[in-house]
Amino acid sequence: MQTWHKMTPTLMRLLEAFGLVMAVVILNFLLIQMAPGDPVEVIVGEMGGASEELIAQLRAQYGLDQPVLHQLGIYLGKVLTGDLGYSYYFNTPVMELLLQRVPATVLLCLSALFVSVLVGTFAGAFSARKPDGAGSHIVTVISLIGYSAPVFWIGMMLLILFASVWPIFPVSGMQSLRKPSGIAYYLDILHHLVLPTVTLAMIYIAYYSRLARTSMIEVLGQDYIRTARAKGLPENKVMWKHALRNGLIPIVTMVGLQFGQLFAGAVLVETVFNWPGLGRLAYESILRRDYPTLLGILLFSAVLVMIANVLTDIAYRRIDPRMRKART
Amino acid sequence: MKHWKSLLAATCMAALMAGSAMAEGSVVIGSTGVPRHFNGAIQSGIFTFMPSSNIYASPLRYSKSWEPEPYVATSWETSEDGLTVTLHLRDDVKFHDGEPLTSADVKFSIETIKANHPFKTMLAPVESVDTPDDVTVVIHLAHPHPALLLAMSPVLMPILPEHVYGPEAGDIQQNPANLAPIGAGPFKMAEYKQGEYYKMVKNEDFFIEGKPILDEVYVQIFPDTNSLMLALERGDLDMVPFVSSPRDLKRLSGNADLVVDSDLGQAIGPINWLAYNTKKPPLDDVRVRKAINYAIDRDFMLKVLLQGQAPVAPGPIVPGSPLANPDVENYDLDLEKAAALLDEAGLKPGADGMRFTITADASAADEEMGRNLLEYMKSQLRKVGIGVELRLAPDFPTWAKRISSYDFDVTIDKVFNWGDPVIGVNRTYLTSNIRPGVIWSNTQQYSNPKVDELLEAAALETDPEERKALYDEFQKIVVDDTPIYFLNVIPYATVYKTGLAGVPDGIWGGVSPMDDLHWEK
Numbered sequence: 001m002q003t004w005h006k007m008t009p010t011l012m013r014l015l016e017a018f019g020l021v022m023a024v025v026i027l028n029f030l031l032i033q034m035a036p037g038d039p040v041e042v043i044v045g046e047m048g049g050a051s052e053e054l055i056a057q058l059r060a061q062y063g064l065d066q067p068v069l070h071q072l073g074i075y076l077g078k079v080l081t082g083d084l085g086y087s088y089y090f091n092t093p094v095m096e097l098l099l100q101r102v103p104a105t106v107l108l109c110l111s112a113l114f115v116s117v118l119v120g121t122f123a124g125a126f127s128a129r130k131p132d133g134a135g136s137h138i139v140t141v142i143s144l145i146g147y148s149a150p151v152f153w154i155g156m157m158l159l160i161l162f163a164s165v166w167p168i169f170p171v172s173g174m175q176s177l178r179k180p181s182g183i184a185y186y187l188d189i190l191h192h193l194v195l196p197t198v199t200l201a202m203i204y205i206a207y208y209s210r211l212a213r214t215s216m217i218e219v220l221g222q223d224y225i226r227t228a229r230a231k232g233l234p235e236n237k238v239m240w241k242h243a244l245r246n247g248l249i250p251i252v253t254m255v256g257l258q259f260g261q262l263f264a265g266a267v268l269v270e271t272v273f274n275w276p277g278l279g280r281l282a283y284e285s286i287l288r289r290d291y292p293t294l295l296g297i298l299l300f301s302a303v304l305v306m307i308a309n310v311l312t313d314i315a316y317r318r319i320d321p322r323m324r325k326a327r328t
Numbered sequence: 329m330k331h332w333k334s335l336l337a338a339t340c341m342a343a344l345m346a347g348s349a350m351a352e353g354s355v356v357i358g359s360t361g362v363p364r365h366f367n368g369a370i371q372s373g374i375f376t377f378m379p380s381s382n383i384y385a386s387p388l389r390y391s392k393s394w395e396p397e398p399y400v401a402t403s404w405e406t407s408e409d410g411l412t413v414t415l416h417l418r419d420d421v422k423f424h425d426g427e428p429l430t431s432a433d434v435k436f437s438i439e440t441i442k443a444n445h446p447f448k449t450m451l452a453p454v455e456s457v458d459t460p461d462d463v464t465v466v467i468h469l470a471h472p473h474p475a476l477l478l479a480m481s482p483v484l485m486p487i488l489p490e491h492v493y494g495p496e497a498g499d500i501q502q503n504p505a506n507l508a509p510i511g512a513g514p515f516k517m518a519e520y521k522q523g524e525y526y527k528m529v530k531n532e533d534f535f536i537e538g539k540p541i542l543d544e545v546y547v548q549i550f551p552d553t554n555s556l557m558l559a560l561e562r563g564d565l566d567m568v569p570f571v572s573s574p575r576d577l578k579r580l581s582g583n584a585d586l587v588v589d590s591d592l593g594q595a596i597g598p599i600n601w602l603a604y605n606t607k608k609p610p611l612d613d614v615r616v617r618k619a620i621n622y623a624i625d626r627d628f629m630l631k632v633l634l635q636g637q638a639p640v641a642p643g644p645i646v647p648g649s650p651l652a653n654p655d656v657e658n659y660d661l662d663l664e665k666a667a668a669l670l671d672e673a674g675l676k677p678g679a680d681g682m683r684f685t686i687t688a689d690a691s692a693a694d695e696e697m698g699r700n701l702l703e704y705m706k707s708q709l710r711k712v713g714i715g716v717e718l719r720l721a722p723d724f725p726t727w728a729k730r731i732s733s734y735d736f737d738v739t740i741d742k743v744f745n746w747g748d749p750v751i752g753v754n755r756t757y758l759t760s761n762i763r764p765g766v767i768w769s770n771t772q773q774y775s776n777p778k779v780d781e782l783l784e785a786a787a788l789e790t791d792p793e794e795r796k797a798l799y800d801e802f803q804k805i806v807v808d809d810t811p812i813y814f815l816n817v818i819p820y821a822t823v824y825k826t827g828l829a830g831v832p833d834g835i836w837g838g839v840s841p842m843d844d845l846h847w848e849k
Binding site for chain 2: 035036037038039041042043044045046047048049050051052053054055061089090091092097100156159160163164167170171172173177178271272273274276280281284286287289
């Protein structure tokens with residue numbers, strides 16, 4: 001009986017998550033169908049023209065001549081059995097396409113996350129030490145720029161700067177065509193990773209540094225910090241051992257909330273830098289009206305965001321002992 | 329751990345040296361398009377043509393001349409009555425898997441193309457194909473079909489191995505060999521990283537001695553044209569075919585490390601034009617259409633807006649084709665004539681000086697040859713009292729839907745000739761090809777029985793002079809009836825690094841086989 005009571009909230013959460021994901025799929029399915037034109041028009045466009053018979057044949061093949069709700073029903077049925085269907089454009093299983101592209105996007109997003117949290121937190125903490133110092137103001141200005149400038153503009157500016165004016169970074173892709181082996185292989189990917197990561201991380205560096213600054217200023221004004229200083233602890237220990245831990249809490253919250261946004265930013269960054277990830281595939285699938293692929297990506301990212309939220313919850317509890325007592 | 333610095337240095341050196349050694353025998357090409365698959369027998373479009381014409385071989389090939397040259401076929405004859413075409417094939421051609429290429433494969437390919445290829449008119453008159461022996465193919469036609477020889481180009485008639493693509497392998501549309509193609513062409517498909525690049529390697533057993541010269545050809549895919557141009561100018565790419573932006577062409581022409589070759593690809597026949605919905609008043613009156621033509625200064629558009637990079641397209645057939653007729657109405661700028669024609673058509677200006685307003689469509693992505701030209705037209709047409717509202721479609725399917733359902737007044741459109749008029753020109757002007765829902769059919773709903781008659785006769789006419797005369801008259805009438813105002817030929821150029829030689833520059837341009845491509849020492 002006790003175990004059941006413990007399990008129910010978890011079960012409820014799972015059902016909630018499942019329902020949410022289904023809602024996302026259904027909504028997106030209907031939304032995409034509303035865009036004028038369909039995948040057959042795209043295919044015909046690429047081919048430079050086609051006969052009426054071929055068009056009708058393609059439409060029948062993809063079930064596009066069926067009513068929308070009928071198509072939705074078929075799609076949902078397939079999804080519930082784990083079958084994401086076939087890409088209209090590539091004629092390959094959507095699952096295969098996704099699995100090919102996922103590593104690239106995960107690499108990009110995690111790198112950007114890592115960089116932005118690291119740099120943002122330290123920049124914010126650093127400027128919190130002397131809130132009216134020159135360093136603090138510089139951080140504020142850079143944050144403002146990073147926050148206001150559109151992601152794709154930053155990407156393109158970096159491209160021009162480091163690929164054209166001062167060509168020390170590659171222009172596009174994740175790897176060089178002529179693949180080196182061994183250590184050079186990973187270095188090559190790292191080399192390609194720099195510009196896209198910096199672009200994607202910019203806005204979050206700006207955000208987190210402001211957040212960290214505010215949070216740290218508040219924390220540093222607390223009583224227990226005064227106690228630590230009175231005890232004679234070196235300033236470094238005060239900052240990094242005691243203050244930072246508490247200052248991190250709002251940032252962890254934000255990271256979890258912004259995971260979805262990170263993926264959205266990845267769409268733009270991947271397009272500008274030709275990064276072979278899910279984001280670019282999503283963008284191209286919209287243009288191609290490749291419904292199965294697009295829905296597959298949306299489904300996938302919805303699930304990922306759910307997982308990210310759960311992980312954030314867990315991380316939250318570990319960092320803040322006060323949360324461990326509370327039960328949802 | 330102490331020596332990690334030297335290890336790193338050594339690795340970098342090795343990588344660098346390996347790279348430069350490979351550079352001798354390899355070429356990196358840039359492209360903006362992702363091919364759905366590589367089987368050019370059941371799919372068309374420039375992005376498929378490029379790999380398809382290198383992986384598969386065809387009976388004939390074309391260089392700079394419009395006369396066919398032997399490829400897999402060593403010789404060919406057409407019967408007196410034009411109803412039988414016989415091909416004699418080489419006996420030493422092998423597919424990439426080692427199997428010999430025989431007449432049965434050619435027969436299978438012709439039948440497959442006829443049944444599946446989007447260009448229906450290309451092989452429509454083919455009734456049956458006989459194969460009396462392994463090296464002879466006899467094609468029986470329902471009526472004479474002069475377009476047939478052009479239809480045997482590498483881009484249009486790839487020879488498929490029947491043992492790989494035949495009916496035992498199931499539905500050809502789903503055949504996995506479309507993505508891992510087996511052909512008899514100069515290059516084999518080695519690797520395809522979907523959406524990123526594909527790699528072709530030398531076919532050691534290619535039937536032409538000493539060809540191909542390169543060991544590897546990479547085609548890297550860039551969805552963004554700006555990144556593509558950046559990569560080209562940085563030197564990351566060796567060749568980019570189908571550069572068409574006048575702005576880019578002008579800039580690249582000034583680059584000493586690159587060669588810009590615009591004198592190629594005449595068979596592709598890409599025309600940029602302004603199409604009228606001839607069934608929608610007031611555009612249903614030919615005087616109104618002519619008035620609009622006279623009010624627009626095409627010379628200005630070519631010289632200034634397109635920076636002199638695009639040649640004029642006087643009519644429905646590109647000037648590079650032997651069948652083109654330069655002697656057609658020019659519609660030189662004449663605002664008075666335009667105003668007079670509009671008055672004559674009964675469209676007097678209102679109190680505000682405007683006679684009527686029309687919507688002009690284009691794709692949002694089409695900046696230089698679409699939006700800019702329409703913006704210019706807007707200001708010009710106001711001078712004769714015609715208002716223009718621009719309607720830019722956010723992407724291709726939106727635009728295609730509008731045009732194919734006749735939901736437009738005028739639109740910028742780009743339509744390709746594809747070699748012989750029978751393949752890519754007829755579809756725009758025949759009354760029988762007014763098909764709602766089909767983009768690049770007769771979306772202007774133009775109907776002139778004389779034109780239908782001329783096109784149908786010219787499709788069968790085997791005497792070259794007679795044929796030219798028929799097409800000449802056709803072009804004159806169409807330019808006169810003006811269901812379309814022809815603007816410019818899209819200046820597809822191949823841009824490549826100096827030092828690269830043997831770049832395909834014939835009538836099929838960048839989509840010809842690259843067996844002659846090599847680095848000059």
